[in-house]
Amino acid sequence: MNSRLYAPPALSVRFIPVWRRHFLVWRKLALPSILGNLADPLIMLFGLGYGLGTVMGEIGGTSYFAFLAAGFVASSTMYAATFETLFSAFSRMHVQKTWEAIVNAPMTLDDVLLGEWAWAVTKALAAGVCMLVVIALFGYAKSLLALAAIPAVVLIGLAFGGLGLVINALASGYDFFSYYLTLVLTPMMMLSGVFFPVEQLPGVIQAMAMALPLYHGVEIVRPLLSGTLPAHLLLHIAVLAGYAAAGFYLATVLTRRRLLQ
Amino acid sequence: MTPALQARGLRKSYGTQEVVCGVDLTVAAGECFGLLGPNGAGKTTTLKLCLGLIDPDAGTARLLDHEVPASAREARAKVGVVPQFDNLDPDFTVAENLVVYGRYFGIRDAQIEARIPDLLEFAGLNGRANSRIQTLSGGMKRRLTLARALVNDPQLLFMDEPTTGLDPQARHLIWERLRRLTQEGRTLILTTHFMEEAERLCRRIAIMDHGRIIAEGSPRALSSEHIESQVVEVHGPGCETWMERARGLAPRIERAGETVFCYAEEVEPVLADLRGRGELAYLHRPANLEDLFLKLTGRDLRD
Numbered sequence: 001m002n003s004r005l006y007a008p009p010a011l012s013v014r015f016i017p018v019w020r021r022h023f024l025v026w027r028k029l030a031l032p033s034i035l036g037n038l039a040d041p042l043i044m045l046f047g048l049g050y051g052l053g054t055v056m057g058e059i060g061g062t063s064y065f066a067f068l069a070a071g072f073v074a075s076s077t078m079y080a081a082t083f084e085t086l087f088s089a090f091s092r093m094h095v096q097k098t099w100e101a102i103v104n105a106p107m108t109l110d111d112v113l114l115g116e117w118a119w120a121v122t123k124a125l126a127a128g129v130c131m132l133v134v135i136a137l138f139g140y141a142k143s144l145l146a147l148a149a150i151p152a153v154v155l156i157g158l159a160f161g162g163l164g165l166v167i168n169a170l171a172s173g174y175d176f177f178s179y180y181l182t183l184v185l186t187p188m189m190m191l192s193g194v195f196f197p198v199e200q201l202p203g204v205i206q207a208m209a210m211a212l213p214l215y216h217g218v219e220i221v222r223p224l225l226s227g228t229l230p231a232h233l234l235l236h237i238a239v240l241a242g243y244a245a246a247g248f249y250l251a252t253v254l255t256r257r258r259l260l261q
Numbered sequence: 262m263t264p265a266l267q268a269r270g271l272r273k274s275y276g277t278q279e280v281v282c283g284v285d286l287t288v289a290a291g292e293c294f295g296l297l298g299p300n301g302a303g304k305t306t307t308l309k310l311c312l313g314l315i316d317p318d319a320g321t322a323r324l325l326d327h328e329v330p331a332s333a334r335e336a337r338a339k340v341g342v343v344p345q346f347d348n349l350d351p352d353f354t355v356a357e358n359l360v361v362y363g364r365y366f367g368i369r370d371a372q373i374e375a376r377i378p379d380l381l382e383f384a385g386l387n388g389r390a391n392s393r394i395q396t397l398s399g400g401m402k403r404r405l406t407l408a409r410a411l412v413n414d415p416q417l418l419f420m421d422e423p424t425t426g427l428d429p430q431a432r433h434l435i436w437e438r439l440r441r442l443t444q445e446g447r448t449l450i451l452t453t454h455f456m457e458e459a460e461r462l463c464r465r466i467a468i469m470d471h472g473r474i475i476a477e478g479s480p481r482a483l484s485s486e487h488i489e490s491q492v493v494e495v496h497g498p499g500c501e502t503w504m505e506r507a508r509g510l511a512p513r514i515e516r517a518g519e520t521v522f523c524y525a526e527e528v529e530p531v532l533a534d535l536r537g538r539g540e541l542a543y544l545h546r547p548a549n550l551e552d553l554f555l556k557l558t559g560r561d562l563r564d
Contacts, residue, residue: 004316018365024357024361028352029352097348104342105337105366106338106365106366108334260316
């Protein structure tokens with residue numbers, strides 16, 4: 001019993017039909033979805049980037065706009081993976097009972113979760129790439145190294161998709177998600193160097209920031225966009241991969257406990 | 262021939278409450294089997310245990326020659342499920358629902374698309390392939406859910422309250438389709454609390470209450486074993502006082518609210534007495550499965 005509950009997630013290509021189902025739904029609503037992905041971060045970016053940018057001058061040798069743009073690639077990726085695994089996954093699990101329909105076929109909950117995770121990463125990738133394209137169009141991608149931000153975006157999506165599925169497994173209703181969004185993600189966005197360099201923070205808080213996945217995402221993406229290799233790249237990758245693996249494992253166990261027990 | 266489903270000693274608790282308390286079930290291949298019980302009796306949980314969707318605390322189940330839950334995936338590949346509440350994909354058309362569902366069985370799109378006309382004919386949804394789910398009536402959605410359960414050409418179908426919430430026309434259409442499925446040799450396992458449904462469709466039924474099977478057999482055998490063949494329902498002013506008198510006229514008298522039920526093999530004495538009493542209204546009818554059900558599970562309201 002317990003060995004079934006705590007077993008590592010069974011990874012199989014059977015998740016693909018689940019992913020294709022989500023993709024087919026998305027295709028029908030693609031335009032508003034893409035606009036939603038882009039509009040929010042772009043409004044913030046242009047408002048803060050140009051508005052605050054004129055007051056702030058340069059940060060670390062780049063314009064504030066470029067500094068902020070790199071941060072927003074990471075944070076909009078985070079939010080895309082998060083919203084998909086909170087609200088959308090919850091409505092499929094709890095409201096529409098789509099998951100129940102799927103596991104009545106020869107599919108397992110592990111297949112469903114892997115499909116959700118892969119889909120969240122897909123949405124995150126779309127959001128991150130949209131931001132990268134806009135940034136490149138404005139000339140803020142300094143070299144081809146910027147393309148290396150794409151796998152970084154995938155990694156950020158995996159980390160926040162895994163964490164989002166943990167929250168989904170614990171949720172009693174949509175209201176539950178506002179705790180995670182306002183008490184976890186909003187402070188994380190403030191502490192992870194999206195809006196200002198982490199070095200501005202007191203030492204203790206800086207140390208805390210280094211435990212946050214978004215911090216490591218920003219630390220990878222920003223140098224790549226300005227054309228340099230990130231320092232401590234392997235460390236950043238390891239932390240994000242650790243959050244991804246631990247998050248998805250925990251999400252799997254908690255979801256099994258919620259639905260299979 | 263090995264049974265299509267064999268469950269032994271299934272148990273399942275949620276918290277301190279045991280919902281399924283040692284259920285044994287055997288369903289032969291090709292039969293239509295009904296699991297009856299009031300709300301909260303443990304029917305749906307029993308079905309989920311048999312499908313390997315939840316883990317039992319104790320007991321074993323074997324579904325179409327596969328141990329469940331260990332080999333539930335292999336078993337479910339040969340099974341169709343009609344859940345209690347429709348969970349069709351609201352964003353898809355009728356045809357898309359079938360194609361997408363077939364993919365979960367590993368069936369290629371072209372293969373399902375070739376079968377869609379047959380499936381829609383079965384569901385009485387000819388020409389609705391491109392309709393959106395929101396435009397379908399409750400009965401149509403139910404029939405589409407049934408058609409969706411057939412995409413993999415299953416040997417066995419589990420149906421959790423297949424006609425709950427449907428109007429009589431829609432219900433009769435579903436019954437007719439279910440008979441067609443048994444004629445094709447498929448095994449049907451359904452839960453219901455409509456006695457009429459079980460009487461019409463099921464060769465064998467089991468009555469479940471408080472997590473236990475309390476009676477099992479053919480509807481007719483169970484009725485003759487547990488209840489008298491005739492019933493007179495009596496209501497009207499003075500019914501209560503008349504009830505005392507009726508005790509001498511029929512072997513079993515029950516009261517539910519303002520109505521008195523007289524059960525007997527021979528009800529002529531009751532009828533003779535009632536003929537002289539204009540104030541009391543009465544109905545004489547043969548006893549049915551509902552009377553059996555109420556006798557075995559009681560008349561208390563279940564929530």
